[in-house]
Amino acid sequence: MKLIIDTNIIFSGLIKDSITRKILLSPNFEFYTPDFYNIELNKYKTYILTKFNGTDKDLDVLIELLHDKIVIVVEKEYSDKMEIAEKIIGKIDPKDVPFIALALSIENNGIWTRDDHFNKQYKVKIYSTVDLISIYNGKIEQKE
Template sequence: MERDKERIRIVIDTNVLIGALIKDNSFKARIVKDRHFDFFFPDYGHIEIEKFRDYISTKRGKVPAAPSFDYAITFLLDSVTTVPRQLYKDQVQRAYKEMAAIDPKDTPFLALALHLESPIWSDDTHLKRQTLVPCYTTGEISRLSER
């Protein structure tokens, strides 16, 4: 069987990407670049990453010879498909209804996961409280990558 046919589709949460951006060779960064997965990210997530630009840049600056934030985000997002809201807007209302009492800011991630019929990779425990799609932590993703 070809490797491409084995790829697992997963919606990736911003907290995972931020962790991968802080340290280029972290476990999270290596998984994002792993061709075992197809990662998807709602376009809204770029706004969240931009809010943390200074924080990420400060953390990256502590690593000698670390590439710039812009280089790192371009390199990392090369392995992630950004999906415009128009393609998953059919699931936003359903996702919001589920996330309203948990964390409404994560509605786009759940809506995209519902649209793609895919799980979410997040280390935010509150996303595990929703009941519509599986949500995997980094440790659980690690076990999936070993399959």
């Protein structure tokens, strides 16, 4: 299953050893995120470390592990879809425009996010963590 992943999911996986982290590290999923993620990680890394159960070095190792699993897509790969993405979600949350643009630019099954406002648009399928847990546990058949 190929998903665009929202920054809030990645941060959840970094902060806590949870089912979210297990899904992020699972070989059954491919994850993509816009390079806007790098800005957010730099901005919130100190905060993440305060919530993380480990050392700065432990967090860096985990970030490296996740970066081996998550493809960070440069803006030029989805920039041609930014205008349409702006129309779809820009008025709801401008920070989410790159995620919609990326979803419109590459073949994927949808976006995994905790932000309910993504459900106010209908161009891209949205998956919650509950949805992904069900897929991970084999309770819902994933669509390729």
